[in-house]
Amino acid sequence: xxxxxxxxxxxxxxxxxxxxxxxxxxxxxxxxxxxxxxxxxxxxxxxxxxxxxxxxxxxxxxxxxxxxxxxxxxxxxxxxxxxxxxxxxxxxxxxxxxxxxxxxxxxxxxxxxxxxxxxxxxxxxxxxxxxxxxxxxxxxxxxxxxxxxxxxxxxxxxxxxxxxxxxxxxxxxxxxxxxxxxxxxxxxxxxxxxxxxxxxxxxxxxxxxxxxxxxxxxxxxxxxxxxxxxxxxxxxxxxxxxxxxxxxxxxxxxxxxxxxxxxxxxxxxxxxxxxxxxxxxxxxxxxxxxxxxxxxxxxxxxxxxxxxxxxxxxxxxxxxxxxxxxxxxxxxxxxxxxxxxxxxxxxxxxxxxxxxxxxxxxxxxxxxxxxxxxxxxxxxxxxxxxxxxxxxxxxxxxxxxxxxxxxxxxxxxxxxxxxxxxxxxxxxxxxxxxxxxxxxxxxxxxxxxxxxxxxxxxxxxxxxxxxxxxxxxxxxxxxxx
Amino acid sequence: xxxxxxxxxxxxxxxxxxxxxxxxxxxxxxxxxxxxxxxxxxxxxxxxxxxxxxxxxxxxxxxxxxxxxxxxxxxxxxxxxxxxxxxxxxxxxxxxxxxxxxxxxxxxxxxxxxxxxxxxxxxxxxxxxxxxxxxxxxxxxxxxxxxxxxxxxxxxxxxxxxxxxxxxxxxxxxxxxxxxxxxxxxxxxxxxxxxxxxxxxxxxxxxxxxxxxxxxxxxxxxxxxxxxxxxxxxxxxxxxxxxxxxxxxxxxxxxxxxxxxxxxxxxxxxxxxxxxxxxxxxxxxxxxxxxxxxxxxxxxxxxxxxxxxxx
Numbered sequence: 001x002x003x004x005x006x007x008x009x010x011x012x013x014x015x016x017x018x019x020x021x022x023x024x025x026x027x028x029x030x031x032x033x034x035x036x037x038x039x040x041x042x043x044x045x046x047x048x049x050x051x052x053x054x055x056x057x058x059x060x061x062x063x064x065x066x067x068x069x070x071x072x073x074x075x076x077x078x079x080x081x082x083x084x085x086x087x088x089x090x091x092x093x094x095x096x097x098x099x100x101x102x103x104x105x106x107x108x109x110x111x112x113x114x115x116x117x118x119x120x121x122x123x124x125x126x127x128x129x130x131x132x133x134x135x136x137x138x139x140x141x142x143x144x145x146x147x148x149x150x151x152x153x154x155x156x157x158x159x160x161x162x163x164x165x166x167x168x169x170x171x172x173x174x175x176x177x178x179x180x181x182x183x184x185x186x187x188x189x190x191x192x193x194x195x196x197x198x199x200x201x202x203x204x205x206x207x208x209x210x211x212x213x214x215x216x217x218x219x220x221x222x223x224x225x226x227x228x229x230x231x232x233x234x235x236x237x238x239x240x241x242x243x244x245x246x247x248x249x250x251x252x253x254x255x256x257x258x259x260x261x262x263x264x265x266x267x268x269x270x271x272x273x274x275x276x277x278x279x280x281x282x283x284x285x286x287x288x289x290x291x292x293x294x295x296x297x298x299x300x301x302x303x304x305x306x307x308x309x310x311x312x313x314x315x316x317x318x319x320x321x322x323x324x325x326x327x328x329x330x331x332x333x334x335x336x337x338x339x340x341x342x343x344x345x346x347x348x349x350x351x352x353x354x355x356x357x358x359x360x361x362x363x364x365x366x367x368x369x370x371x372x373x374x375x376x377x378x379x380x381x382x383x384x385x386x387x388x389x390x391x392x393x394x395x396x397x398x399x400x401x402x403x404x405x406x407x408x409x410x411x412x413x414x415x416x417x418x419x420x421x422x423x424x425x426x427x428x429x430x431x432x433x434x435x436x437x438x439x440x441x442x443x444x445x446x447x448x449x450x451x452x453x454x455x456x457x458x459x460x461x462x463x464x465x466x467x468x469x470x471x472x473x474x475x476x477x478x479x480x481x
Numbered sequence: 482x483x484x485x486x487x488x489x490x491x492x493x494x495x496x497x498x499x500x501x502x503x504x505x506x507x508x509x510x511x512x513x514x515x516x517x518x519x520x521x522x523x524x525x526x527x528x529x530x531x532x533x534x535x536x537x538x539x540x541x542x543x544x545x546x547x548x549x550x551x552x553x554x555x556x557x558x559x560x561x562x563x564x565x566x567x568x569x570x571x572x573x574x575x576x577x578x579x580x581x582x583x584x585x586x587x588x589x590x591x592x593x594x595x596x597x598x599x600x601x602x603x604x605x606x607x608x609x610x611x612x613x614x615x616x617x618x619x620x621x622x623x624x625x626x627x628x629x630x631x632x633x634x635x636x637x638x639x640x641x642x643x644x645x646x647x648x649x650x651x652x653x654x655x656x657x658x659x660x661x662x663x664x665x666x667x668x669x670x671x672x673x674x675x676x677x678x679x680x681x682x683x684x685x686x687x688x689x690x691x692x693x694x695x696x697x698x699x700x701x702x703x704x705x706x707x708x709x710x711x712x713x714x715x716x717x718x719x720x721x722x723x724x725x726x727x728x729x730x731x732x733x734x735x736x737x738x739x740x741x742x743x744x745x746x747x748x749x750x751x752x753x754x755x756x757x758x759x760x761x762x763x764x765x766x767x768x769x770x771x772x773x774x775x776x777x778x779x780x781x782x783x784x785x786x787x788x789x790x791x792x
Contacts, residue, residue, distance in 0.1 A: 077677075092672065093672060095665075096664060096735075101665075103661050104665045104672060107678070
């Protein structure tokens with residue numbers, strides 16, 4: 001279907017585009033051009049650089065090195081070059097109506113009759129992509145279901161908006177659509193590409209990728225590792241191409257057996273179970289319900305009123321700024337806030353006990369600072385995270401929940417923390433560990449893989465391999481099933 | 482019925498005002514006249530304008546704690562400079578609007594909490610007002626006085642003014658393209674940025690509009706009272722916030738209603754008169770006003786909750 005346009009001038013061309021965030025190379029010299037008629041399936045594991053690539057193309061980020069150009073239109077801005085993005089997280093204004101939301105992204109709708117034009121345009125676009133959608137143009141978006149909102153967002157992406165859409169980037173567009181509606185979308189994408197448009201399609205549903213993509217681009221560690229026509233991939237070879245992130249850790253430690261653990265200490269409604277002394281991994285693509293499952297588990301075991309009795313669980317936050325550090329406090333206070341009730345005497349803080357604990361954990365976990373009374377923000381990200389670990393481990397809690405704690409942490413710190421976790425687990429503490437890095441999950445004793453908010457696989461022992469985790473993270477059945 | 486009230490948020494403020502008005506007329510039938518209605522509502526006109534000003538700020542997810550002081554300052558400028566040296570007076574008022582827009586830009590640019598900035602500004606405005614008019618006094622410009630005491634046929638001035646304010650701001654905020662984008666900033670600023678809008682300018686614009694309506698409010702107030710005082714409108718800050726919320730608006734998410742805000746202001750003004758007619762001791766009036774506010778908000782909460790449960 002793409003041959004007729006294949007020789008056209010590319011809509012977007014990236015030439016050795018790079019993007020660095022500090023020392024992190026999110027995108028490491030990517031060259032790519034997308035011609036009219038192409039439908040690119042973009043796949044890769046967490047942190048492979050998919051969203052950075054998308055953000056360079058749609059102008060959300062400026063490249064650190066190299067160039068992003070739009071030869072077909074000659075424009076310099078992505079928006080005026082007809083590049084549209086439909087984001088995974090919903091980006092409509094919920095307080096506005098469907099037609100008004102079109103107005104937000106269509107600044108040329110002006111004059112007295114703009115409402116009428118907006119209504120006609122959005123309904124036409126909805127009709128084209130999703131026949132029988134049943135959505136009214138004047139309905140306020142907050143009264144639509146999640147699926148309907150996603151449909152509106154996709155329709156706005158494909159709507160003419162003054163100049164025709166040339167390249168539409170769809171990031172997990174089908175995540176909240178049912179199979180029938182998703183098929184309508186895939187059919188529209190095929191038609192759109194046949195008419196000379198181009199699409200970048202990101203999905204965790206392998207069936208859909210194979211169904212609709214003319215080319216598949218595989219990303220890994222900020223680079224494109226494969227860019228071939230879909231026909232040259234099989235499911236197995238695609239998983240193979242995505243896999244093997246970083247250096248293969250030689251697993252020196254012998255895997256512990258089920259008999260090494262104690263009794264079951266935890267069982268959640270989602271199906272998560274954990275035994276005493278076990279390290280449980282939560283894997284899968286980011287945003288598939290792992291963090292939510294952990295938060296549910298934690299909050300169902302704690303109370304906003306009572307203290308003490310229920311707190312056999314502690315939580316190590318990964319998003320340090322949002323729910324980890326107390327930025328105005330010293331390192332010591334950040335570390336000991338979890339043990340205050342245990343050490344307090346007659347309701348007053350026991351400063352000596354605080355100091356002892358802080359000094360003890362400073363050496364045990366290796367926090368690099370001269371003085372624990374320094375402000376927490378004087379530490380590097382990795383050391384701040386160590387403080388959060390110390391806060392959790394210093395408590396008496398037997399279950400430690402970790403929500404992607406290694407985010408933005410350097411390799412040295414990671415190794416320190418891995419060792420710490422192993423030692424603590426050996427003393428009978430249980431760890432629930434959500435990580436976006438497969439390498440970390442592979443160190444766990446048992447792994448639950450999440451997909452679409454549910455557990456899609458439970459792996460144990462030698463089954464915990466990157467390939468098996470990838471397989472379970474991606475939907476392998478045909479999308480049309 | 483629950484669905485009806487939940488989908489059309491404007492219904493509840495309308496019903497509240499109608500019920501309160503009916504009760505007032507029942508208690509005091511003589512109020513049901515051209516003169517009586519004007520007396521009931523004429524002090525609601527500056528409150529309605531201040532409420533619309535507050536709505537502009539709440540629309541972009543901020544809150545303005547300086548509005549009462551600002552309206553007082555405008556009243557002082559109107560009763561002195563605008564009366565004595567009209568050109569200078571107009572220039573000062575225009576400068577105040579620009580200053581408001583500048584504060585909006587500052588709040589957005591440096592990501593400052595609006596509640597703190599405007600609280601600080603309220604002392605600046607209050608100080609300026611005291612400097613201009615250390616003791617109550619001044620005089621309303623004659624044209625302003627005659628504008629506020631005009632007797633249009635059929636409907637009293639207060640009602641005509643309320644309808645005009647509601648209609649024009651509805652056009653500006655709910656119907657126009659730029660108003661839609663402004664409400665979009667309150668709803669989901671990220672998506673507005675992604676669509677390529679200059680949010681800094683939009684936010685400055687919203688604050689500028691608030692300044693504009695704040696100026697109108699102060700002028701209308703002087704036109705009615707014929708004199709000014711540095712503390713004349715301090716209670717407008719809370720009245721305007723209450724008016725926006727009473728009119729179906731919400732503190733976050735860009736959910737505001739221009740017509741609702743005006744109706745909310747009228748309801749608040751009417752509540753005071755109603756309580757006087759009930760011969761309630763003035764000591765209890767503020768508390769009773771609060772009770773009315775809580776009653777209406779409770780009704781709204783019940784409607785939206787029930788609607789969510791049903792769907």
